[in-house]
Amino acid sequence: MLDVMKDRITDIGPPDFKEYLPPAVKKNYGQWKYHEILEAGVLVHVAESGDKLYTVRCGSPRLVSTTSILFYTEIADKYCDGFLRFTSRHNVEFLTTEFDNVAKIKAEMTEYGNPVGGTGPSITSIVHTQGWVHCHSAATDASGVVKAVMDDLFEYFNEMKLPAKCRIALACCLNMCGAVHCSDIAILGIHTAYPRIDHENLNKLCEIPNISASCPTAAIRPATVDGKPSVELIEEQCMYCANCFTVCPAMPLADPVADGISLWVGGKVSNARSEPKFSKLAVPFIPNNPPRWPEVTSAIRKMVEVWAENARPYERMGEWIDRVGWPRFFKLTGFEFSKMHIDDFKYAGLSFKRSAQITHE
């Protein structure tokens, strides 16, 4: 240990990005004029100087081995002066000033297993989280669901045939590390079983007042069980958010049957046209069905297809639904509408249909 503590450097922060910028970027920094999308996954940015910079965007599983990273570096060395970048949605991008390189990068990366696409009116990588690969809190896997969904929607990744962008994100529990709450389609792992209280160990592992305070619906009360200080649960008040579990390991919720996936729809982040919006509940629960979650992929495909068929150009999923109304969405998708769709949390009242503006068919 002593060894590693010697000459220890701390608080240096990340490397200065300026060292990592490709020459064409450095030269034209802040001097870009316009861009065009040449084909799915291929952009060209033209600078005031007239310089052109081509970008090839390749899909990535996000969970990548050093082996693959090293492969990317080979490509970057060959075609991109030894530079590359990743995107905010975890794709890998190769930037080159030589148009000829585009096809080559595309060919080599596709060959390796990282296809090109995700620009313009398409479906790009699914932002996602850890799932069963690493997190104790997961109600579903992340990478596996993403893989299944993207395999199914692949035609929308490497072609640009949608009305607008469609951003899909996945979070494996309500903590929503994928920040899925503003996605065109959100895939959210969800528990539907109550926390199982480990009365034996609870008092050793956790502070009881913290647990009570953690519950948004006040479903947890201090109680003495078998002579030990513990908590009790008012089951009717629990909506499985798992916040108690986050605070206290002695209250696990995970359950092979009761865990699954909910689907949410119509959110967006950009300020283009309409203001940012939250995603809304489409399908409350689909049981986990690994390895390919077929019910999930087909429900998502349904949404995408219905939207693609009915929306106007540039209309994001939520913008389309806002125009034609939620009754139309449920009708066209065939998803069941139930009590669970009707909000009963803080702002519920504002989600009721408070007008006579109604469509009839």
Next chain:
Amino acid sequence: MLDVMKDRITDIGPPDFKEYLPPAVKKNYGQWKYHEILEAGVLVHVAESGDKLYTVRCGSPRLVSTTSILFYTEIADKYCDGFLRFTSRHNVEFLTTEFDNVAKIKAEMTEYGNPVGGTGPSITSIVHTQGWVHCHSAATDASGVVKAVMDDLFEYFNEMKLPAKCRIALACCLNMCGAVHCSDIAILGIHTAYPRIDHENLNKLCEIPNISASCPTAAIRPATVDGKPSVELIEEQCMYCANCFTVCPAMPLADPVADGISLWVGGKVSNARSEPKFSKLAVPFIPNNPPRWPEVTSAIRKMVEVWAENARPYERMGEWIDRVGWPRFFKLTGFEFSKMHIDDFKYAGLSFKRSAQITHE
């Protein structure tokens, strides 16, 4: 007493309206085809039968003496076969099948003091409440403020020169009997002094648990004062809603200096174009200044003029503000924006500007 109890009739309900319909209405009931506005306050409705029915709408103070009602009946007898109606905004309407009668009704009614107008893109009567004329709860007068405002805005009543309808309503306290909360402009009587607790009589007049429960902000707690059961007030939590006073007369709030008027703007009821909306706070407080409340009338005139100048045709006050944004509204009216305008009640979070869609000037 016995006398009046004899042969007493109860629960007969209102007269059957069918007995009260003018012949032209009876004949063309449900068979109207279209209408036109001939001039401010004068409508013609054309029936499928070809019949024409002219309506002359006359402004009314709502608070009317039998003397004036009897005058209206004279007019109705002369020109309208002995029928007349009132509107949902308390104007009086004379219906006639003879076009020639229109001018005569107009002349006689105007002469009597009830001018003609209020149709189409105009300002019609102000829906209002009792005020100092009859209610124990009032923070301002109703009829007097209305009279002052309508005198000032009269040109918008008897001419149709606004972009759209502008509905003004007044309620003399937060109970909002005028249901002002969805008005283009709402005039709302408001207290700004804490309830004065009459510890001496409170327990005799009221039930203490009811009082505590009545307070939306939980500002009232049971307490013993001078040996008597009473309540105490946490002043910082009181926002003067007077609900405690409604429940208990021993907690009056009215105060000559602290009572006054707040102005609200941009609400609507109709479903035309945009969905119904609540009115929003424009001016938090103007002290009562009878008999003509000049600060109120001029603030309202300001709003009307600014809107009239800037809105597009058919754009109601709130629709215009929604298009150009609240910063523009405050800038053009010159009204001060303060902490008080920022919501801090239940749905406050949704009223923050949660987007980057911002105008700059």
Next chain:
Amino acid sequence: MPKEYKTPMLDELEKGPWPSFVKEIKLAAKKNVMSNDLLGLLERSYNERLGHWKHGGIVGVFGYGGGVIGRYTDLPEEYPEISHFHTLRINQPSGWFYTTEALRTLCDIWDRHGSGLTNMHGSTGDIIFLGTKTDELEPIFKELTEAGFDLGGSGSDMRTPSCCVGPGRCEWACYDTLQRCYDITMKYQDELHRPAFPYKWKFKFSGCPNDCVAAIARADISIIGTWKDDIKMDQAEVKKYAENGVDIFNDVVLNCPAKCMKYDGDKLEINNNDCRRCMHCINVMPKALRPGDDKGAIVLIGAKAPIVEGALLSSVLIPFLNIDDDEEFEDFCDLVEEMQDVWCEEGKNRERVGEFIQRVGMGNFLEAVGVEPIPEMIAYPRDNPYIFFEMDEDEEEEEE
């Protein structure tokens, strides 16, 4: 001899073009000592910037729990004629239509027994007889009912329903507002006169989405006309409007909330499937466009003023009801009663039905009253993941 009050403040309000309520009080004061004292008291309020009325006690007519608002001045020595000054709420006829004869009868009763001052009308819709003494209540009531009138609501009961002029004089009425308002009022006379609910219970009927009685903003049950089929269109009339200066593109098409119109400068097209029946295009061109033939009403629930939980707008409960059909109307009344029952059972004191729904949750409310949840009831589904899961019996079994 009545006192003579100096009223310099109020006199100011006799000036100006708008009809003067001061003139009205003075007219009444000429014939009536109560109105004369009211004039004096009001002038005093104007000077002091303070009202002079006390919390009303419970007064009324025998066997009725509502219809009268008790009122007393806090200065009875100085204004003895209005030491009592109660109002009566008299149920107006549907659509506020009157014969002059009826009005004369009302005036006559009121001149003999009260202040001679009225509100035509109160903001719930009643005829308001403004100010009388306790002793006069029964005589007034007797004469009123003999003349065919009855009291309206007050207190925790059904309130006097009201409606727009509808088929009486409006081409857009999608159902018979006047009739249905009358029917509901007659059917629930007991509920109207004998308060037994947690709080008020208001009904308003508007014939189309223009909502000329502001039902959606201020009635617990708001009934608003609509239609199902296509908007009727007369292209020739559209052209005429265009010729006469209507900017069809900017004024109509751009204002359509459904963005479902197209105009090529000649023909107007509507995608009726997307149309929200907002009325705007029809309002602008009443000769060219009209609601379809398959008419009915939307039933919405829950509006109210802000006290205590904040103002509410009504929200959709039944997206389309052929309310003119007697059977459907009866079904609707059954639902109304069901809702009353649930609300009476579970509602707290002074909790309007809208607040009740917010407290227990719309989903639970629907379940309790036996109505299927449908997406027409919401503006959007929940955006938070805090779902109280309720699995079907089947599913649960499968899982076991």
Next chain:
Amino acid sequence: MPKEYKTPMLDELEKGPWPSFVKEIKLAAKKNVMSNDLLGLLERSYNERLGHWKHGGIVGVFGYGGGVIGRYTDLPEEYPEISHFHTLRINQPSGWFYTTEALRTLCDIWDRHGSGLTNMHGSTGDIIFLGTKTDELEPIFKELTEAGFDLGGSGSDMRTPSCCVGPGRCEWACYDTLQRCYDITMKYQDELHRPAFPYKWKFKFSGCPNDCVAAIARADISIIGTWKDDIKMDQAEVKKYAENGVDIFNDVVLNCPAKCMKYDGDKLEINNNDCRRCMHCINVMPKALRPGDDKGAIVLIGAKAPIVEGALLSSVLIPFLNIDDDEEFEDFCDLVEEMQDVWCEEGKNRERVGEFIQRVGMGNFLEAVGVEPIPEMIAYPRDNPYIFFEMDEDEEEEEE
């Protein structure tokens, strides 16, 4: 010899066109026993439909309170190589630009000390080194810092800021996202590494309202570029877009949220006074339209995921900040610190700043941090009459 796991479930996920994470785990497993055990454990999870990780204890590197997420499997006997399986969060360079050299260095460190698996990147933006043992943490840290890298945030601290590519490769960047992201990160190293806040504190920088790092949805402080002057327009290019099939009327004008555009089939007009800088028209025609020259940023506050009080979007705090200007940037940092102080003082444990603002009220928060309330901060003023009146000193005196 590492165990050989049968993974029929996972093998399924090697098929199909989308890049396979299973392939990646297998690639790593070839070189690395931890990844091999991970493969086995994950297959088991797929079979059991259940994760096998325990709540992480507190692990980390000396002197840092964050940057490492402790993780242990609940089946350590069966999968001993991942009995510890902690992740490291390594602060990425602004905009995720790398030299291949840097990446090779990182891979080398990680292959020697960890699982050989990464996330490029974590959803906050860090490089995630996915899985290692407690003992390896200090060596990794030492090698990382020597290579010029440092840990990112975790726990109740400032989290690793991130930004869009901005001026690096985007014509719309209204300020230098890469630089300001770097500056903030460097300035607050202590806050990033030593948790002392009530909860997380995230910064994200987007160069324009397209918000390509989703700042408004997931950063406590969201900084989004905008401009003040007119949109730059090249009418000739507009024409070309029209010729090339852009339906300027339907695709652009009708989609403008401010309804501030006019198009007569030839010339496009923008009323820049009403324009909301939404980016839509610019997005559709990047050669014809461009943001103005007077550029800067909007600072918004408060976004977060749903736990506990429901998800929040950030809301406007400063409508325009010339953030590229060093002085204005310093002022902004002062405000950031002021806000931290107030939140640290008054915030509850696990209460994000957005929730804190909701609890104490935006008005009170602004007052506490010394920012003037302005209408740009709200979508609309209050619609309820429950105003806590605060009269000016002056007024109060007058009243007395």
